[in-house]
Amino acid sequence: MHSAALQLAPVLAEKSKVPFYVAGGVLVVWALTVSAGLGLRRAAFPFSLGGERVVIAISVVLVLTVTSMAVITAGVPAHKASAEAPAGTPASPGAPSGAPPAGTSPAGAPSSSAAAPAQAPASKKAAGKPAAPASTTLKLAAATGGTLAYDTKQLQAKAGKVSIDFSNSSPIEHDVTVAQGSRVLGATPIFVGGSKTLALTLAPGTYTFYCSVPGHRQAGMEGTLSVS
Numbered sequence: 001m002h003s004a005a006l007q008l009a010p011v012l013a014e015k016s017k018v019p020f021y022v023a024g025g026v027l028v029v030w031a032l033t034v035s036a037g038l039g040l041r042r043a044a045f046p047f048s049l050g051g052e053r054v055v056i057a058i059s060v061v062l063v064l065t066v067t068s069m070a071v072i073t074a075g076v077p078a079h080k081a082s083a084e085a086p087a088g089t090p091a092s093p094g095a096p097s098g099a100p101p102a103g104t105s106p107a108g109a110p111s112s113s114a115a116a117p118a119q120a121p122a123s124k125k126a127a128g129k130p131a132a133p134a135s136t137t138l139k140l141a142a143a144t145g146g147t148l149a150y151d152t153k154q155l156q157a158k159a160g161k162v163s164i165d166f167s168n169s170s171p172i173e174h175d176v177t178v179a180q181g182s183r184v185l186g187a188t189p190i191f192v193g194g195s196k197t198l199a200l201t202l203a204p205g206t207y208t209f210y211c212s213v214p215g216h217r218q219a220g221m222e223g224t225l226s227v228s
């Protein structure tokens with residue numbers, strides 16, 4: 001029983017701790033048998049000195065087996081120990097020499113693969129940020145005091161989502177229109193007071209922004225939006 005289980009260990013321990021559970025189960029059954037089946041119900045237990053020794057011997061062998069299974073299947077991660085070397089440190093004294101290296105090295109695999117999912121979300125998060133498209137929010141304001149102008153003629157953004165947060169606290173209606181050449185890509189409503197946001201997805205290139213209220217662009221309400 002003892003050596004048979006140990007020889008089975010390298011094979012089964014590769015994927016699971018089955019040998020440990022099997023040996024543990026046998027020990028539990030033995031303990032129940034001794035206490036309930038043999039001992040408690042019979043006053044003469046353990047019948048004789050020989051019977052006592054047999055019971056003790058079986059118990060000791062079972063306990064040693066379970067302990068060995070626990071040590072072998074728990075193991076150490078293969079990359080931390082010299083377990084893969086043929087002359088690796090035996091996991092259990094007295095165990096067959098072939099068992100510890102084969103038993104410990106596969107036992108390391110489940111624990112290292114169990115650690116992988118824990119790290120996956122973190123690395124996914126870190127890898128996802130640079131890969132995500134850039135998102136730029138630009139501030140733009142109409143000149144106050146009735147001048148037909150924006151507060152800048154140059155805007156820069158990263159390719160991707162570009163939001164222009166345009167505030168107009170002047171007494172004159174304005175908007176922001178973005179175009180590439182003659183192609184209008186989007187515009188805020190024409191409004192007075194407060195702010196409106198124009199959100200666009202832009203590829204790298206040069207765009208113009210201007211006010212579409214008649215006469216305003218010609219008066220100077222225009223600028224260049226550079227997307228890189």
Ligand SMILES: [Cu+2]
Nearest residue numbers: 174211213216
């Ligand atoms: Cu305007």
